[in-house]
Amino acid sequence: MQQQTWNSDRRRTAIGRAALSVPARQALADRQLTSDRTILDYGCGRGDDVRALERLECNVVGWDPYYRSETRAEPSAVVLLTYVLNVIEDPTERRETLKRAWELAGTVLIVSARLTWEKSKVRGEVFGDGLLTSRQTFQHLFGASELRSYVEEVTGARVVSSAPGIVYAFKDDAARLSYLAHRITPDAEWLTSEDTASAITALVDYVERRGRLPRVDEMPRATAELLAHLKPGEVRRLVHDTADAGKIAEGGKRSTLNTLLYLAVELFNGRGPFNSLPASMQLDVRAFFTSYKEACQRADRLLLKLRDNGYVRGAMNASAVGKMTPTALYVHQRAVDLMPTVLRLYEHCASIAAGRPQEWTVVKLKHQGRSVSWLNYPNFDKDPHPRVESSYMVDLQSLETSHLSYANSTSRPLLHRKHEFLAPDDPDVPRYRRLTESELKADLYANPHLIGTENGWESELARCGRTLRGHRLVRRPTD
Known part of the structure; x- marks a missing residue:
């Protein structure tokens, strides 16, 4: 041509x-x-x-x-x-x-x-x-x-x-599946290896996080070279004697769930044969499942559960992270990987179908119907009540998308109870929770229909004689 x-x-x-x-x-x-x-x-x-x-x-x-x-x-x-x-x-x-x-x-x-x-x-x-x-x-x-x-x-x-x-x-499928694998389970960074002792430490850390021994070509070159003098049996004994068995079990569980998530997403976009999987994913299948067939069957069951409204709502209610409302679950970006696997699958399917925006802070998963929205609150960490800047939504039933910008809005929607969007052990949770408790004590949440926008929130602050200094609620100065 x-x-x-x-x-x-x-x-x-x-x-x-x-x-x-x-x-x-x-x-x-x-x-x-x-x-x-x-x-x-x-x-x-x-x-x-x-x-x-x-x-x-x-x-x-x-x-x-x-x-x-x-x-x-x-x-x-x-x-x-x-x-x-x-x-x-x-x-x-x-x-x-x-x-x-x-x-x-x-x-x-x-x-x-x-x-x-x-x-x-x-x-x-x-x-x-x-x-x-x-x-x-x-x-x-x-x-x-x-x-x-x-x-x-x-x-x-x-x-x-x-x-x-x-x-x-x-x-080709190999390139596509390699991309999907990185997107769903990004490669964990290895600890730096400068001598044999630090190389062993790095290996143990990997095993505790992944739940299995790595193959040589999965290791950084420096680590592999420092461990090359050890026989496979010696490596296994070192890991057995040094690694925390509980952490290895947790790592294996996490890798199992990530593999199921990957295989379910792969079916959503077209699943290939076992030998088309990235090498590390093949090793996970061999380590944590009896066969590729069994892994695929379990992934298929997971995908079917995504269609069950009762199951999805139950997963949202059981989720250790996120804020549940009558229509949806809202989860901060930092806590998304801690959601139940079926909810992670929900979000990933939407992102593969329509693209996840580059800038987002909170994901909204509806439990009636199937749609995912990524909401951007650029000042979530600094603003005690972050204002939304934009929203990108995909309907998983029609694959139609919509985008809303609040840049020119005179009264943008804002968030309350920030701690509820995060994981319980997030280091910012105590500070955010203290603010919520002080706002509840000051009667600022008495009119929930008013406080969801900037103007309504400001009027309630004025009614209660309060103002905010960072994440501290203080009495409003009198003239």
């Missing part, structure tokens, strides 16, 4: 950036842009992402029909298609551009697009399936689920949503 020629007027949509674009930052965080992979920024515009990735020692090339037309768009392990599909007014050409980018990708194609919730920022007249702006540029805004479905249809690949408006199309 010949290299695509695009209308050069689209150059006006290429903005200059002082930092990496949001999709490139997300791909870096997801370990898709690494120094050992070739990267092609297809439709790179002014090339700011290319230059930033070069500074990070990435092997990256940028091609653009206007700014870098002399560069050849060669096949690469990773292809970035960053905010390109939006600006192509011809649906046929848009589709061909996506197909060409897919053909060039060896491992993964990373597609990003502007979403429909940005419509207020784009002014123009209706033109085709988008808008023609006053600068004669075109914008087709995608729905989050529309983008995922569109990329799946054109590429024929199983697509994973990384964040709203950012999807990954993988060329």
Whole structure:
């Protein structure tokens, strides 16, 4: 296929950036842009992402029909298609551009697009399936689920949503499953090994956290080299004599649940054969289950439980973390991994389907119907009653998404009883609980229908003659 020629007027949509674009930052965080992979920024515009990735020692090339037309768009392990599909007014050409980018990708194609919730920022007249702006540029805004479905249809690949408006199309199951494994059970950091004693300490720490011995290729190179003189039997005896048996049992239980979570999410997005699993996940299956079949059957039962309203509500009531309301469970980001496994699965399925936003503080899981919302309270730790900045919701039944911004609201919703959103042993809980107790004593919660917004809360503070100094409630000064 010949290299695509695009209308050069689209150059006006290429903005200059002082930092990496949001999709490139997300791909870096997801370990898709690494120094050992070739990267092609297809439709790179002014090339700011290319230059930033070069500074990070990435092997990256940028091609653009206007700014870098002399560069050849060669096949690469990773292809970035960053905010390109939006600006192509011809649906046929848009589709061909996506197909060409897919053909060039060896491992993964990373597609990003502007979403429909940005419509207020784009002014123009209706033109085709988008808008023609006053600068004669075109914008087709995608729905989050529309983008995922569109990329799946054109590429024929199983697509994973990384964040709203950012999807990954993988060329093979191994790459996709490796990404899912990292997303669900991130690699735990090993303790530093400087000599044999510290290497043994690092090994014991791993075994206590994971519940099993690692294979040599799971160890950091320095640790593996320091332990290379020991025979397997000697290593097992050292761990047996040194490690805490209770911690190993807890680590094994945690790894078992994480494996079930992974296999359940994998089915939601297409499950592959055992040998397609990442090596560490294969070892977990062998260590904690009688067979891959048994592990998959248990994961399938877990996924079925997600459809049972009574079971889900029971899991929410039994959860050691989070604030339960008549309609949903609210959990702080720091406590999400402590939720019951079925609730972690609930949140992960939503994130795989529609993307988890980059900025969020509290997740809301509805127990009537199936929807997940990620709420952003940027000043949760500093503000005694944090104000919500934005909300991103996905309906798991329709896969429709919605986004709300409260940036221009004159009376934003705010939180009370902050300690209830966190794990009981969170170090901030005692301070937050003391504030709640003092507010209850001052009768500030007497009118719950008023205190949920800034204006209502301020009126109640005034009624009770109180004000806040940090996380301390004090008497309001009299004139």
